[in-house]
Amino acid sequence: MNAQAPALQDPRLNRPEPFASPLGDGGFFQRDRSIHPPAHAPGYKSSVLRSPRQALLSLENSVSEITGPVFGHNDLGPLDNDLIRNYAKDGDPVGERIIVHGRVLDETGRGVPNTLVEFWQANAGGRYRHKKDTYLAPIDPNFGGCGRALTDDTGYYYFRTVKPGPYPWRNYVNSWRPAHIHFSVFGSGFAQRLITQMYFEGDPLIPVCPILTTIPDKDALDRLVAPLDLNASTPFDSLAYRFDIVLRGQRSTYFENRTAGN
Amino acid sequence: MPQPLNYLKETASQTAGPYVHIGLIPAMAGFDIFEKNFSNVLVTPNTKGERITLEGRVLDGTGTPLRDVLLEIWQANAAGRYNHPADRSTGALEEEFRGWGRAGSDFDSGLVIFETIKPGAITDKAGRKCAPHVNVWIVARGINIGLNTRLYFSDEEAANAADPVLNLIEQPARRSTLIAKRSERAGKVVYSFTINLQGPEETVFFDV
Numbered sequence: 001m002n003a004q005a006p007a008l009q010d011p012r013l014n015r016p017e018p019f020a021s022p023l024g025d026g027g028f029f030q031r032d033r034s035i036h037p038p039a040h041a042p043g044y045k046s047s048v049l050r051s052p053r054q055a056l057l058s059l060e061n062s063v064s065e066i067t068g069p070v071f072g073h074n075d076l077g078p079l080d081n082d083l084i085r086n087y088a089k090d091g092d093p094v095g096e097r098i099i100v101h102g103r104v105l106d107e108t109g110r111g112v113p114n115t116l117v118e119f120w121q122a123n124a125g126g127r128y129r130h131k132k133d134t135y136l137a138p139i140d141p142n143f144g145g146c147g148r149a150l151t152d153d154t155g156y157y158y159f160r161t162v163k164p165g166p167y168p169w170r171n172y173v174n175s176w177r178p179a180h181i182h183f184s185v186f187g188s189g190f191a192q193r194l195i196t197q198m199y200f201e202g203d204p205l206i207p208v209c210p211i212l213t214t215i216p217d218k219d220a221l222d223r224l225v226a227p228l229d230l231n232a233s234t235p236f237d238s239l240a241y242r243f244d245i246v247l248r249g250q251r252s253t254y255f256e257n258r259t260a261g262n
Numbered sequence: 263m264p265q266p267l268n269y270l271k272e273t274a275s276q277t278a279g280p281y282v283h284i285g286l287i288p289a290m291a292g293f294d295i296f297e298k299n300f301s302n303v304l305v306t307p308n309t310k311g312e313r314i315t316l317e318g319r320v321l322d323g324t325g326t327p328l329r330d331v332l333l334e335i336w337q338a339n340a341a342g343r344y345n346h347p348a349d350r351s352t353g354a355l356e357e358e359f360r361g362w363g364r365a366g367s368d369f370d371s372g373l374v375i376f377e378t379i380k381p382g383a384i385t386d387k388a389g390r391k392c393a394p395h396v397n398v399w400i401v402a403r404g405i406n407i408g409l410n411t412r413l414y415f416s417d418e419e420a421a422n423a424a425d426p427v428l429n430l431i432e433q434p435a436r437r438s439t440l441i442a443k444r445s446e447r448a449g450k451v452v453y454s455f456t457i458n459l460q461g462p463e464e465t466v467f468f469d470v
Contacts (some may be wrong), residue, residue: 024349036275037406046404049323052460056469062386065470067346069362072401077297086296107270120285130281131292144295146285190336191470193408197276211277214406220274222330246270246446
């Protein structure tokens with residue numbers, strides 16, 4: 001080697017980088033798995049053969065995890081958040097008209113802006129528009145059963161639909177799903193990706209549902225139950241339910257220069 | 263009492279169920295509803311990089327392919343740059359290449375197919391080169407919380423051998439569960455993969 005620059009006496013004293021905020025690296029808070037259903041939950045029989053048995057390998061968040069797909073209004077159509085109209089052929093779908101609204105937040109309490117929320121559900125009779133669903137309840141010709149929305153700058157989303165019905169499924173001979181709406185949420189990084197289900201306040205099937213009761217934490221289960229929200233109901237038109245969704249917190253703050261998620 | 267921390271708790275995951283297609287890929291459920299749909303094709307004619315097909319199956323504990331599984335992939339472009347503001351690397355960004363796609367498995371064969379490009383190597387926060395890889399997220403009936411894994415490429419032996427994530431896997435034999443195998447079929451480059459949910463060949467899944 002040629003002549004070298006003189007070695008630093010103690011490189012620890014010559015760090016070129018100022019000490020940065022501990023909340024500034026854009027990584028996500030470690031997932032608290034104790035509030036999620038375990039992969040192997042024998043009461044939900046389908047999980048038995050579909051659950052990994054090895055320990056998950058914990059990864060520090062790298063750029064592959066703190067980044068994720070970005071969506072915009074160009075990806076959506078004008079009726080995408082209106083399930084009463086987005087598949088209507090010759091009238092409105094049958095069922096209780098409802099509005100579902102809420103905010104997508106992260107664990108710091110900040111709204112997650114401009115994130116894609118997708119939702120799907122059975123019709124008012126508990127039948128899905130899906131080629132593999134053979135439940136005897138009828139298809140509603142005016143109901144598709146899916147929609148999507150982008151959250152606004154504060155993380156708020158809303159859509160209109162009819163309340164889904166409960167339906168039987170093959171777990172035990174007499175297993176019925178409580179009425180529910182499936183949600184898919186992205187967040188700002190791929191490590192925040194989440195699919196969940198929203199339930200309705202007061203549904204007597206909630207405490208006996210083999211899927212819902214895979215959740216080991218009572219409070220976590222309760223947070224999937226949307227309360228009736230009369231303040232957002234439209235008189236003589238639709239009741240409303242409120243459903244806030246919390247994604248993993250992100251170690252970035254508004255005090256930083258622009259970082260992921262802000 | 264100390265001050266309360268007041269963090270919120272993450273919303274609990276629930277299975278995507280057998281009818282996940284209705285919301286995420288309605289054409290597979292059997293109907294047409296949205297003007298614009300997401301798909302398993304990540305490339306446009308303008309996308310830079312080597313065209314590849316990712317093709318594989320997800321197997322349950324008996325070795326049977328899941329026929330109701332949904333996969334999403336998230337990847338960098340050919341220059342190793344993710345299309346997201348948190349990627350501060352210097353590779354050229356391609357606005358048209360989102361780097362994300364989703365696919366449902368075939369209802370008969372269980373085959374999952376993506377049409378994409380081979381991503382470039384990534385530079386991590388510590389400045390280390392990471393082997394080219396595709397991030398994978400798996401949901402289905404019976405999967406209570408989405409599973410995260412990665413696909414690496416069989417023709418990147420040197421890069422794979424130096425990759426910091428592959429080297430976190432204690433048992434060298436398990437590293438091979440993440441390597442998609444390259445072949446050529448009718449002039450097209452195909453990378454084949456198998457994701458085993460259980461068993462002696464269980465795929466490495468990550469807690470990201």
